[in-house]
Amino acid sequence: MSNSPPRDPARFGPSTRLVHAGRDPSAQHGFVNTPIYRGSTVLFPTYDDLKHRRGRFDYGTSGTPTTESLTTAWSELAGAAGTVLTPSGLAALTVALMAVVSAGDHLLVSDSAYRPTRIFCDGVLKRFGVEVEYYDPLVGAGIGALLRDTTKAVLVEAPGSQSFEMQDVPAISEVVHARGAAVIMDNTWATPLLFPPHARGVDIAVEAGTKYLSGGSDLLLGLTSANAQYWPALHRTFEHFAMCPGPEDVFLALRGLRTMALRLREHGAQGLAMARWLQARPEVARVLHPALPEDPGHALWKRDFSGASGLFGVILNPAPERAVAALLDGLELFGMGFSWGGFESLVIPFDCRTYRTATTWAPEGPGLRFHIGLEDISDLQADLDAGFARLRAAM
Ligand SMILES: Cc1ncc(COP(=O)(O)O)c(C=O)c1O
Incomplete structure (x- = not known):
């Protein structure tokens, strides 16, 4: 030694x-x-x-x-x-x-x-x-x-x-x-x-x-x-x-730095599991995650990247703002705030239409950006499941 x-x-x-x-x-x-x-x-x-x-x-x-x-x-x-x-x-x-x-x-x-x-x-x-x-x-x-x-x-x-x-x-x-x-x-x-x-x-x-x-x-x-x-x-x-x-x-x-590889592996695996779960939700129109085979950028991601981190987006089916607010406001485990990459799960609404100038961003409905943290994934899914119930009730 x-x-x-x-x-x-x-x-x-x-x-x-x-x-x-x-x-x-x-x-x-x-x-x-x-x-x-x-x-x-x-x-x-x-x-x-x-x-x-x-x-x-x-x-x-x-x-x-x-x-x-x-x-x-x-x-x-x-x-x-x-x-x-x-x-x-x-x-x-x-x-x-x-x-x-x-x-x-x-x-x-x-x-x-x-x-x-x-x-x-x-x-x-x-x-x-x-x-x-x-x-x-x-x-x-x-x-x-x-x-x-x-x-x-x-x-x-x-x-x-x-x-x-x-x-x-x-x-x-x-x-x-x-x-x-x-x-x-x-x-x-x-x-x-x-x-x-x-x-x-x-x-x-x-x-x-x-x-x-x-x-x-x-x-x-x-x-x-x-x-x-x-x-x-x-x-x-x-x-x-x-x-x-x-x-x-x-x-x-x-x-x-010393634990970054370990944490990224977990964020990546949890993120992908959550992305797949969200893909199957009737409230979700599309999941924006390049590690999903259905994603338009998947071939490039597969060629050039050796993994995914825990940040991705979803486009919901059309829903009024009050319904999205009902989903977000009652969440127990997901925090709402800018930045990401920490141990905790986060979600924020986003709308690229407000600032893009070279391309047209035409989502089916509201956008949500998720960062999936290190919590138990079943607890996070239960939190979102309850959130989707509030969204439906407020439609
Ligand atoms: C993709 C990306 N680049 C850069 C930054 C800026 O980092 P900082 O918050 O340390 O200024 C952020 C912050 O959210 C980000 O999401």
Whole structure:
């Protein structure tokens, strides 16, 4: 037995690597975890070291042993050249975009992107002279027809926020790279465990660590990783913003990282079981879950992903708002709230019609987004069963 990290971790499976990545007990007096380093000032031993900022760390915003533990582990997991940490998932997206686009550039954004990403693009990026255009997430290699000489980046998200459409990320990447532009992906749903972003052609990948990395609904964090080509620009932009998270949140994320594979497997299995149960309900018109064989994105999911997480949607048959409110208001186990990825089950209503611009979203009835947690599935189904009875009674 040794208290040093295993040699050549690439030969191990992802769960093994997740347990060992980014920590070295031999450098921590044998303690298993890297402790929380709190600090702004880093002292240099000599004038010459200070002059050349020589040393592993030079200032708190650039990194500490605690943040380095997480960035090293995440880069290994994602297959990236480097990773930066931000105080939220949305901040991770903004750093990714700011690393690539400048005034006068054209940016293509999937119509299925996380809504606050759109708000940032339509607000800050437009204000700084970036031309933002939304595209149909199902475009695939057809993205070529939308690329201009000024296109610097294409933002993808698979499956899409709320709508859960799949995107052909490798096909999009091939066409976009041939034109010298970058592919930026919000990979929060899958995490690099279920979709290795850089191996599939993504240049800059974003993860809201707030979700499955935390697993506890108790912290906000973002991770942005880049391949070798885009790492210098990403790192530079991160240093310019100095938008770094607090050390306790990074420590909690490291703790979450060690159990993420196990939790994701359970969320995925529970989510799929619930999706199948919902498919059989007479109140449900469609279930939006790419791991279901009936889903239009299933073939892409099967080809590119190695599993599913616990987040998916349903479209109900037509029902008035009061009936949906009756379903939701009486739930005992499902919480109603934004975010997801924690141990608890959640549900929120959604309506993509209110913000989509490049595609038409025409649902049969109201939409509900579910996050399936770690509770006993039969208890969750009983909670929803009672909810559906309230929905029917209020029709
Ligand atoms: C797909 C997706 N990306 C990014 C984010 C942003 O993460 P955060 O809440 O940490 O800003 C969210 C949050 O809900 C999300 O659902």
